[in-house]
Amino acid sequence: MNKHLRKGLLYVGVAGAAGLAGLYFVRPQIGHPPITGDIAAPAEVESVLRRACYDCHSNETHLAWFDHIGPAPWIVSRDVRAGRAAMNFSHWDRLNDAQRSGKLFEALNQMQFGAMPPPSYASLHPEAKISDQDLAALRNYLVALTPALAANTAGAASTSSASSTQVTAATLESSSPKAPTDAKRDVAPSPNGIGYQPDYKNWETISVSDRVDLGQTRVILGNDVAVKAIADKRTNPWPDGTAFAKVAWSQVTDAEGNVHTGDFKTVGFMIKDARQYASTSGWGFARWHGEELKPFGQDASFAGTECLNCHKPMEKYDFVFTAPFNLAKKQP
């Protein structure tokens, strides 16, 4: 090794050690700004949120002793800042009713998919583990927050527990959901230039979900590229050409408490092309609403500000909620 190079390496070593020492001794400050209006939810819901979410999504951050060790404070303070910015239960008074139920719906989904609390946090904080009961409590609270839906389903005991609100593929098939009659007419493209994809009705059903607070049933379909990627276990990242459709119908509960699909509401698409859609993390987003199939969005920016933003917590799974969840369940 020549002398010059050795001297260079020595500098790198010294700088590195100094940097590590800095990480140990200078701690960033996580403040506790005032609480303007805390979420007021049933006790069982509040206890879940406090236990598993408040460290990052409220102004009441408790730092356990291990969070003070080593370089962790940097990671923690970054999480707390970003978490509070995304959703803050201490400033719940700043949201209107629709925003509150929107956030809680997202929260329920993130919890169901195991994205929140972040696994790195959960592994250090065993008390933050989410049980089926926790999910049921939040789900029931969401239903109660939506007066129309709560009244609609009050007689149907079937909506009072977590498992029974799940709409099975069989219920869906038996009620033969109506698809919009779009075959013979021109549908306006999405403001970001993506054209309507009438072919989705021939794609394969990957999953069924229900959005309890809006009273909707949703089906997620994948094209042949998606289906092949699932079979080949090549879903992270999904290959170019993958396309998903999410179709939503209103939910109608009959006298016996069975849930059926009602009117067609929306169809949304995610189309993978890493180069073409680089500005929205490789996915082209588009959505059409109602029987008239009105494209969603004032201008092209909706894909980033609305769609991608809400899919962001699934970044580790290439921004897709559905399939990784099913695949993860199938893994030993």
Ligand code: HEC
């Ligand atoms: C260790 C910190 C941490 C914990 C604990 C945590 N989160 Fe998060 N959460 C974050 C961060 C950071 C973000 C922002 C992610 C981003 O913007 O990329 C976030 C984002 C979210 C979002 C998206 C909000 C939006 O509108 O953009 C939801 C919903 C959410 N978290 C729910 C929860 C729930 C529910 C819990 C408890 C079960 C929880 N989180 C626990 C750090 C945390």
Ligand code: HEC
């Ligand atoms: C409020 C958060 C939120 C917003 C905003 C959002 N999505 Fe999603 N999206 C979800 C969730 C959660 C799922 C998982 C399925 C479900 O529960 O409905 C999903 C699933 C999907 C899927 C099926 C693939 C997957 O990731 O599972 C498509 C396609 C989709 N969304 C398209 C869109 C489009 C297009 C937009 C914007 C016009 C959009 N989404 C905006 C939360 C959101």
